[in-house]
Amino acid sequence: MNVDITIKIAGEAGQGLQTMGQLLAKAFSRAGWCVFANQVLQSRIRGGHNWFQIRIADSPVTAHSDATDILIALDDESAYHTGELSESSITVLDSSLITYNPERGLILDIPFEKTAKESGGNKLMGNAVALGAVLGILEYDINILFGLLREGFQDKNPEVVQANIQAVQAGYNLACRKIKGNKFSPLNRTNGAAKMLINASEAIALGALAAGCKFISAYPMSPSTGIMTYLASKAKEFNLIVEQSEDEIASINMALGASYAGVRAMTATSGGGFALMVEGLSLSAMTETPVVIVDAQRPGPATGLPTRTAQEDLEYVIYSGGGEFPRAVVAPLSIEDAFYLTFKAFNLADKYQIPVIILSDQLLADSYVTVDSFDVESLKIERHILSDEQLKDIKDYKRYRITESGISPRALPGNPYGLVVADSDEHDEEGHITEDVDWTRPEMVKKRNRKTAGLLKEMSAPIRYGPAEAKNILIGWGSSYGALKEAVDILNLEKEKVSLAHFNQVWPLNKEYFGFLDTAEFVCVAENNFRGQFAHLITAQTGKVIPNRINKFNGLAFTAQEIVEEYKKLKCAF
Amino acid sequence: MSDLNTFGKFETAWCPGCGDFGILEALKDALVKLNLEPHKIVLVSGIGQAAKLPHYLYGNVFNGLHGRAIPAATGIKMANNKLAVLVTSGDGDIYGEGGNHLIHAIRRNINITVIVHNNQVYALTKGQASPTSDLGYVTKVQPQGVIDEPIHPLTMAIALGAGFAARGFAGDKEHLSLMIQEGVKHQGLAIIDVLQWCVTFNKKNNFAWYKKRVYKLGPEYDSCDKTKALEKSMEWGDRIPLGIIYKNGRSSFEESYGLPKDKALVDEEIEPGKVSLALKEFL
Numbered sequence: 017m018n019v020d021i022t023i024k025i026a027g028e029a030g031q032g033l034q035t036m037g038q039l040l041a042k043a044f045s046r047a048g049w050c051v052f053a054n055q056v057l058q059s060r061i062r063g064g065h066n067w068f069q070i071r072i073a074d075s076p077v078t079a080h081s082d083a084t085d086i087l088i089a090l091d092d093e094s095a096y097h098t099g100e101l102s103e104s105s106i107t108v109l110d111s112s113l114i115t116y117n118p119e120r121g122l123i124l125d126i127p128f129e130k131t132a133k134e135s136g137g138n139k140l141m142g143n144a145v146a147l148g149a150v151l152g153i154l155e156y157d158i159n160i161l162f163g164l165l166r167e168g169f170q171d172k173n174p175e176v177v178q179a180n181i182q183a184v185q186a187g188y189n190l191a192c193r194k195i196k197g198n199k200f201s202p203l204n205r206t207n208g209a210a211k212m213l214i215n216a217s218e219a220i221a222l223g224a225l226a227a228g229c230k231f232i233s234a235y236p237m238s239p240s241t242g243i244m245t246y247l248a249s250k251a252k253e254f255n256l257i258v259e260q261s262e263d264e265i266a267s268i269n270m271a272l273g274a275s276y277a278g279v280r281a282m283t284a285t286s287g288g289g290f291a292l293m294v295e296g297l298s299l300s301a302m303t304e305t306p307v308v309i310v311d312a313q314r315p316g317p318a319t320g321l322p323t324r325t326a327q328e329d330l331e332y333v334i335y336s337g338g339g340e341f342p343r344a345v346v347a348p349l350s351i352e353d354a355f356y357l358t359f360k361a362f363n364l365a366d367k368y369q370i371p372v373i374i375l376s377d378q379l380l381a382d383s384y385v386t387v388d389s390f391d392v393e394s395l396k397i398e399r400h401i402l403s404d405e406q407l408k409d410i411k412d413y414k415r416y417r418i419t420e421s422g423i424s425p426r427a428l429p430g431n432p433y434g435l436v437v438a439d440s441d442e443h444d445e446e447g448h449i450t451e452d453v454d455w456t457r458p459e460m461v462k463k464r465n466r467k468t469a470g471l472l473k474e475m476s477a478p479i480r481y482g483p484a485e486a487k488n489i490l491i492g493w494g495s496s497y498g499a500l501k502e503a504v505d506i507l508n509l510e511k512e513k514v515s516l517a518h519f520n521q522v523w524p525l526n527k528e529y530f531g532f533l534d535t536a537e538f539v540c541v542a543e544n545n546f547r548g549q550f551a552h553l554i555t556a557q558t559g560k561v562i563p564n565r566i567n568k569f570n571g572l573a574f575t576a577q578e579i580v581e582e583y584k585k586l587k588c589a590f
Numbered sequence: 591m592s593d594l595n596t597f598g599k600f601e602t603a604w605c606p607g608c609g610d611f612g613i614l615e616a617l618k619d620a621l622v623k624l625n626l627e628p629h630k631i632v633l634v635s636g637i638g639q640a641a642k643l644p645h646y647l648y649g650n651v652f653n654g655l656h657g658r659a660i661p662a663a664t665g666i667k668m669a670n671n672k673l674a675v676l677v678t679s680g681d682g683d684i685y686g687e688g689g690n691h692l693i694h695a696i697r698r699n700i701n702i703t704v705i706v707h708n709n710q711v712y713a714l715t716k717g718q719a720s721p722t723s724d725l726g727y728v729t730k731v732q733p734q735g736v737i738d739e740p741i742h743p744l745t746m747a748i749a750l751g752a753g754f755a756a757r758g759f760a761g762d763k764e765h766l767s768l769m770i771q772e773g774v775k776h777q778g779l780a781i782i783d784v785l786q787w788c789v790t791f792n793k794k795n796n797f798a799w800y801k802k803r804v805y806k807l808g809p810e811y812d813s814c815d816k817t818k819a820l821e822k823s824m825e826w827g828d829r830i831p832l833g834i835i836y837k838n839g840r841s842s843f844e845e846s847y848g849l850p851k852d853k854a855l856v857d858e859e860i861e862p863g864k865v866s867l868a869l870k871e872f873l
Contacts, residue, residue, distance in 0.1 A: 231668065440637070
C-alpha cells in the first residue's frame with residue numbers, strides 16, 4: 017500500500033460527526049479510493065465523546081488502524097486520541113473552542129465558526145470549514161465534495177448549499193496556506209472508477225431484497241435498526257411490508273405468519289431482542305416455517321454496551337430454544353460477505369424449512385467500506401414450494417410427510433388441493449396435534465433432525481489466507497476477518513510464517529474442515545469475546561483443545577496491531 | 591358452495607358439555623353463511639383448550655405459541671389478503687399472555703377476526719384465575735380470592751380505537767354466528783368476546799349464571815356512538831349485553847398502508863434486477 021491514511025473526526029454526539037464522516041468517506045470512494053470508515057459512539061443523543069474514523073488506501077482495507085494521521089478535534093476530550101498521533105500527524109482544531117494542546121505532531125489552528133461567517137455562511141457551517149481544511153492538507157479534488165453537497169442537500173435552499181460550498185473552500189484555502197510540505201503525498205488523483213460505499217445493515221437489506229424478501233417485522237434495537245431503516249426506504253419500490261412491531265416476540269411471530277403464507281420474511285435485532293424471539297425460533301423449527309433472523313451483536317449481558325461491538329452471541333444463537341432442532345448460523349466476515357450470506361440464508365431457510373440466523377455485529381453494522389459492486393446476476397432464488405400443478409397430482413397431501421432428507425413437501429395456504437396445517441404442538445404428518453409417543457413423536461424428532469446432514473454439506477469451508485505451508489495458524493470467525501488478515505500480512509512480513517483459517521458459516525460446523533489441525537504446530541483462536549466460544553465449538557466437533565486464545569471484550573473491535581502483539585506473546589510462551 | 595359437512599366432524603379433546611362446542615358450531619355456521627371454503631380460511635390460535643378449535647374443522651391452520659396468535663395472524667394476512675384470517679383462542683391466551691399484541695393489533699387495525707373464548711378461568715392448566723376472573727373468585731393459586739381488577743376487554747378495545755367490538759355467548763349459536771359473520775365482513779380488526787362456561791373449573795360463572803344475565807342489544811341501540819358504547823361495554827353484573835357494542839369505519843391497515851386490494855403480497859413479482867439500480871445509489 018502506497019497510500020494508507022487515517023482521518024479521525026472527534027467530538028460530542030450532536031456535533032455532526034456522522035454527516036461529516038460520511039461526506040468525507042464518500043468524497044474518497046467516489047474517486048476510486050478504498051475506504052474503511054466506522055463510528056465509535058456512546059449510547060446517547062447528545063454529549064459524550066464519539067469519533068468517526070476513515071482509513072483511505074489505494075488497495076482494499078477492511079479494518080481501522082491504531083494510528084491517526086489527521087485528527088479533527090471538535091472537543092477537549094479529543095485529547096483521548098493524542099496517543100494515536102505521530103510526529104507527522106496533524107491535528108485540525110479551533111483554539112477558541114479547544115483548550116488542550118496535543119503536544120504531538122503539527123497543529124492546524126483554524127477558527128471554524130469565524131471562517132464560516134467570513135466566507136458568507138453562519139456558524140453552523142464550521143464543520144464545512146473543517147472538512148475543507150482536511151481536503152486542503154491532502155490537496156484533494158475539492159469539486160468532488162462540492163458535488164456531494166449539491167446531491168445531498170438538493171432539497172435544501174440553494175443559498176444554504178452555496179454557503180456550505182464557500183465554507184469548504186475557505187477551509188481548504190486556509191489549510192493550503194498554513195500547512196506546506198506536510199508528509200502526505202498529495203491525493204490529487206483518482207484511484208480508478210467510483211466505488212460503492214456501504215455498511216453491513218445496507219448490505220444485509222440489499223441481500224434480502226435480492227433474495228425476494230417481502231416482509232420484515234422488527235423492533236428498533238441498536239445496532240440492528242439500520243436494516244429496517246434501509247428496507248423502509250425501499251418498501252414502495254420493492255413491494256415489501258416493513259412493520260415496526262410492538263416487541264420482538266411479535267416481530268418473529270409476524271415474520272413466521274408471513275412466511276407460512278408464502279413470502280420470504282425476516283426480522284432483525286440484537287442480543288436482548290433475540291432473547292424475546294427464542295420461543296419463536298423453536299416455533300419456526302417445530303412448524304418448519306422458514307425465517308431469517310439477524311442478530312447484530314452488541315456486548316452483553318442484558319443491555320450491555322448498546323453501541324459497541326462483540327462476538328458474544330455465538331453459543332447463544334446455536335443452543336437457544338426449547339427442544340432439539342436444526343438451524344443454520346452464518347457470520348459475515350465482511351460487509352460484502354453480508355450481502356451474499358444474506359442471500360444464501362434465505363435459500364437455506366426455504367430449502368430446509370428452518371430458521372437461519374445471520375450473526376452480524378456493531379462493527380459491521382456501523383462500518384462503511386468500499387465495494388466495487390455486488391454480483392446480482394449470478395444469484396438464483398430457490399423457493400422449494402409446491403406449485404398448484406404439482407399439488408394437483410398429489411392425492412393425499414401431507415405437509416409433514418416423513419422423508420429421508422427430513423424435508424417435507426411445502427404447500428402454501430390458499431391452494432385448492434391441500435390444506436396447510438401447522439402446529440407448535442407435536443403433530444402428525446398432516447400437521448394435527450398428536451400425543452402418539454409410540455411412532456409419530458420419535459419419527460418426527462428424527463425427521464426434523466435429519467436435515468442436519470444435508471445442511472452440513474451446505475456450509476462452506478473456511479477462507480484460508482496466507483502461505484499454505486505455514487504451520488502456525490490463526491483461527492477466526494465473522495467480522496474480525498479484516499483485522500486478522502492484516503495481522504497475517506504483518507507477521508509474514510516479519511518472517512513469521514502464519515496463515516489464517518476464517519469461518520463465515522459457523523453452524524452446523526463440519527469437522528472435516530479442521531484437517532489443518534492435524535499438521536499445525538501452533539494454533540491460536542482470536543475472538544471478540546471473553547470465553548472463547550468458537551474455540552469451544554471446535555473442541556466439541558473435533559475433540560481437540562486449543563489453549564492459545566486472543567480474546568478482546570471491551571466493546572471495541574480488534575486492530576491488526578493488537579492481534580500481532582498478542583500472537584507474539586502467545587508464541588513466545590508456547 | 592359450502593355447507594356444514596364441508597367443514598367436517600372431528601373427535602375433540604374438550605370436556606363433554608364444554609362451551610367450546612357451541613363456539614365451534616357457530617363458527618361453522620358463519621363460514622357457511624359467508625360462503626367460505628376451507629382452503630380460503632386460515633384459523634390461527636395460541637395455546638389452551640380453546641386454541642385447539644382449529645383442529646376440529648377443515649381449514650388451513652396455524653396453531654402457534656401461547657399468546658402469539660395475533661402477531662402470527664397479522665403476518666399471514668399481510669402476506670395474503672385473499673385469505674380470511676380468524677383467530678380463535680382463549681381469554682388467558684389473548685388477554686393475558688398476548689395482551690400487548692391485542693393492544694397494538696387494535697391500533698394497527700389489520701383485517702382479521704379475533705374470537706376470544708372467554709370462560710374467566712385457565713382451564714387447561716387446571717383452574718387458575720384468568721385476566722377476566724371476577725374479583726373474589728377462589729382458586730388453588732388464589733385461595734384468598736382474586737384481588738386484581740378484571741380486564742374489561744371490550745371497554746379496552748373501544749378506548750384503543752377498535753373498529754369493531756362485539757360480545758357473543760356460546761349458548762346462543764345463532765346470535766354468535768351473526769357476530770362472527772359481521773366481524774369477518776368488517777374491514778379491519780374485529781374483536782368478539784364470547785362468554786363461555788367451563789364445566790370443569792369455573793363453578794361460579796356457569797351456564798345458568800350467564801344465561802340469567804345475558805340480553806341482546808335491540809335495534810334501538812346505536813353502535814356507532816363511542817361514548818355510549820364505552821358505557822355499554824362496562825355493563826357487567828346482573829345484566830350483560832350481547833351484540834355489536836361498537837363499530838366505526840376507520841381505515842384498515844391494508845388501506846392505510848396502501849396494499850393493493852386485488853393482489854396478494856405473496857403473488858407479487860420478485861424483481862431482483864431492481865437491486866442493481868439500488869446499488870448505484872451507493873456510488
